[in-house]
Every structure is written in structure tokens, then in C-alpha cells.
Amino acid sequence: MADLATTAPLIRATGLRKSFGPTEALRGIDLDIDRGEVVAVMGPSGSGKSTLIHCLAGVLTPDAGDVTINGTELGRLDADARARLRLKEIGFVFQFGQLLPDLTAVDNVALPLLMGGASRRAARAESYAWLERLGLGDQGDKFPGQMSGGQAQRVAIARALATRPTVLFADEPTGSLDSVAAESVLETMLDVVREARTTVLLITHDPRTAAYADREVIVRDGRLSGSALVGRS
Ligand SMILES: Nc1ncnc2c1ncn2[C@@H]1O[C@H](COP(=O)(O)OP(=O)(O)OP(=O)(O)O)[C@@H](O)[C@H]1O
Ligand SMILES: [Mg+2]
Secondary structure (H helix, E strand, C coil): CCCHHHHCCCEEEEEEEEEECCEEEEEEEEEEECCCCEEEEECCCCCCHHHHHHHHCCCCCCCEEEEEECCEEHHHCCHHHHHHHHHHHEEEECCCCCCCCCCCHHHHHHHHHHHCCCCHHHHHHHHHHHHHHCCCCCCCCCCHHHCCHHHHHHHHHHHHHHCCCCEEEEECCCCCCCHHHHHHHHHHHHHHHHHHCCEEEEECCCHHHHCCCCEEEEEECCEEEEEEECCCC
16 A cells, blocks of 8 residues: 555645735645755735645635645644644745844754754754854854844744754845845755755746745745646756
């Protein structure tokens, strides 16, 4: 018999709908994401991309429809269980302003590890290792205000990956950077996630960024309007 745990999609969304007052942000989305897949989410401004990944990550509750991650249906969990699942399975990288300004880079990365129960010493050692992997081995003791935008985004990515999430959601993680910095941050991020076989949903407006993904999905007016395999060599 086929092993359901390995053949089922890692994320399955069915019939997702979400409105904000009169605005129908999601109008019925069905989406399966396989384990280890890197998916680019594209589409016009206001089409529902952020709302979609917030629903997939359990940050927002959809008005209708279900999201299952790794066999767990989010709608069946209470708020505490959802928060625990997020801490254990999910990493999130936002567009800007996400590092805590009063903590050094290494302490920003260590924070979710400490929340997960690691000792301070272990959390710091592991955080330095993540910074190293993202090319920031010598920046750990700086505060966010002392780093470039690209360095700060790498710290945010290190923080999101440090808990070894099953899924990484990234909402335009390089949207605030110039194209050279964006490309280098993205390449580093994708090297690390491919090596760890992390599943990734990456929102981007940039077709060159999307070309790094295995697949593109396009959101228009709260619906998926297309899904294409990006021929990765
Ligand atoms: N908290 C909210 N309150 C009210 N309306 C919202 C809220 N969040 C999103 N919306 C509306 O829902 C629609 C979808 O928004 P969403 O943020 O998902 O778009 P997006 O595709 O991520 O856009 P962008 O590319 O500009 O980030 C938009 O019309 C937006 O104005
Ligand atoms: Mg958005």
C-alpha cells in the first residue's frame, strides 16, 4: 500500500474564501503543494497573494475552505495548537521591518529557538551557524540598524530557517532591495532551502525571481488563474 504520509501533498488548500468587509480577497482557491517544492506566487497588487499565504500559514482564518499541512487540518486546531504548529512547522519572512531593533542579529535568530525550548547557549551557537550559512558570520553582534537592507533580510531568513521549518513562506522577501542585492539574497536562501528540502512559497513580482522556483502559480482577483512548471535545469 502506498505510504500516505509521503505521497499526499504537504499542503492542501480546498475552497479557500476570505473577505475583508465587502472586499472578497480570496474567492475559492484550491492548491496542492508537494513536499520539497519551491512555488512562486505571482499576480497583480491586491489580487490576494498575501491573504492566500496568511491563510495557508494559519495566520488568518479563512471564511470557508480548509488548509491541511503535513496531515493536520488547521481549522480543527484551537489558537494555541495553531501557534505551536506554526512555531514547529512554519517559517515566515516578511517584506520589511521584521527584526527586533533592540536585539543583535544573533539574538534575533535565537529568539524562536528559545521560544521552542532551547537553552540560551545552544540557541546562540545554532544562530551563529545559520548566520554563517547566510554569509553573515561576522555580523552576528550588530543591531539591525547597523546593517544594510540585504544583510537585514538575510538575518530575517536565518531566523525563519533556524527552527528548521517544514514550510517557508516568504512575502516578497527581497522586495525592498535593489536587484543585485535581491539576487544574492535569493540565491543564498534557495541554496539553503534546497539543501534542507524545505517546501517554499515565495511571493514575488519579479519574473527573474520566479524563475528560481519549480512552479509558478498566478493569483488574479482572488482566484488561481494559472499554474505552470518552470523548467528548472
Ligand atoms: N486587513 C485587511 N483589511 C481590509 N482589506 C484587506 C486586508 N488585507 C487585505 N485586504 C484587501 O484584500 C485584497 C487582497 O489583498 P492582499 O494583501 O492579499 O493582496 P496582494 O496580492 O498581496 O497585493 P500586493 O502585491 O500589493 O502585496 C486587497 O483588495 C486588499 O485591499
Ligand atoms: Mg501582498
